[in-house]
Amino acid sequence: MANKRILEIAGDFVEDYEVMVPYQALRMVGHEVDAVAPETEDGETVKTAVHDFRGDQTYLETRGHDFAIDAAIEDVDPADxxxxxxxxxxxxxxxxxxxxxxxxxxxxxxxxxPVAAVCHGPQILAAAGVLEGRTATAYPAVRAEVEGAGCSWVDGVVTDGNLVTGQAWPDHPEWLAAFLEVLGTSIDHEAAPVAGDD
Structure with a gap:
C-alpha cells in the first residue's frame, strides 16, 4: 500500500469526532493527513463542537476540544x-x-x-457544485440541500465512485472502512504477539 497525502478541511465548531477520528485513524494506518482551515496558521487551533444524539428532535451541541491546524487552506496546493x-x-x-x-x-x-464527507460536510460539496448526478447522503436535516444540488439521496453510508458519504459520526466504522477501500488501503490484521506467549 502506498501511503497517501490527505487533506482535511476544518474550521471553528467543526464536529469533534468527525474531525479528530478520521485525522487520527488515517494517520494510524500510515497516511499523512494535513488539517487546514481558512485564515489559520500552522499550530493555531479551531474550536470543535460535540454533537450528541439523546433522543431529541435534533442533536445536542456542547463545546469540544481545541484542534490544531497544520496550515491555512490558502497556503496549500490541493494538487499535492x-x-x-x-x-x-x-x-x-x-x-x-x-x-x-x-x-x-x-x-x-x-x-x-477520493473524497470522504460526513454529516453537514456535504453542504460544502453542494455549494461547490460537485454533487450533480451523484448518489450521496448527509445528516438528514441537510437532505434538502443535497437533493437541491442534483444529488440522489440514500440512507446510510454510500460510495459513489470516488465519493464516500456518511450521515454522522456513528457511521465512522462503515464510512472510514469504505473510504479506506476507495483509497486502496489494505490493513494486515495479523495479530501481534502478546508478551509472555511462546
Whole structure:
C-alpha cells in the first residue's frame, strides 16, 4: 500500500469526532493527513463542537476540544494531495462561503481523487457544485440541500465512485472502512504477539 497525502478541511465548531477520528485513524494506518482551515496558521487551533444524539428532535451541541491546524487552506496546493476529508458540524455552513474552500473541493472532483464527507460536510460539496448526478447522503436535516444540488439521496453510508458519504459520526466504522477501500488501503490484521506467549 502506498501511503497517501490527505487533506482535511476544518474550521471553528467543526464536529469533534468527525474531525479528530478520521485525522487520527488515517494517520494510524500510515497516511499523512494535513488539517487546514481558512485564515489559520500552522499550530493555531479551531474550536470543535460535540454533537450528541439523546433522543431529541435534533442533536445536542456542547463545546469540544481545541484542534490544531497544520496550515491555512490558502497556503496549500490541493494538487499535492491524493484525497480529501470533509467533516461536519456547524463549520460547513460558513466554510462554504470561502472561495478557497470551494476551489479546493472542486480540484478533488475534477481530478477524480477520493473524497470522504460526513454529516453537514456535504453542504460544502453542494455549494461547490460537485454533487450533480451523484448518489450521496448527509445528516438528514441537510437532505434538502443535497437533493437541491442534483444529488440522489440514500440512507446510510454510500460510495459513489470516488465519493464516500456518511450521515454522522456513528457511521465512522462503515464510512472510514469504505473510504479506506476507495483509497486502496489494505490493513494486515495479523495479530501481534502478546508478551509472555511462546
Amino acid at each position: 494531495y491524493d484525497a480529501l476529508v470533509v467533516p461536519g458540524g456547524r463549520a460547513p455552513e460558513y466554510l462554504r462561503t470561502y472561495d478557497s474552500v470551494l476551489e479546493t473541493v472542486r480540484h478533488f472532483f475534477e481530478a477524480d481523487k
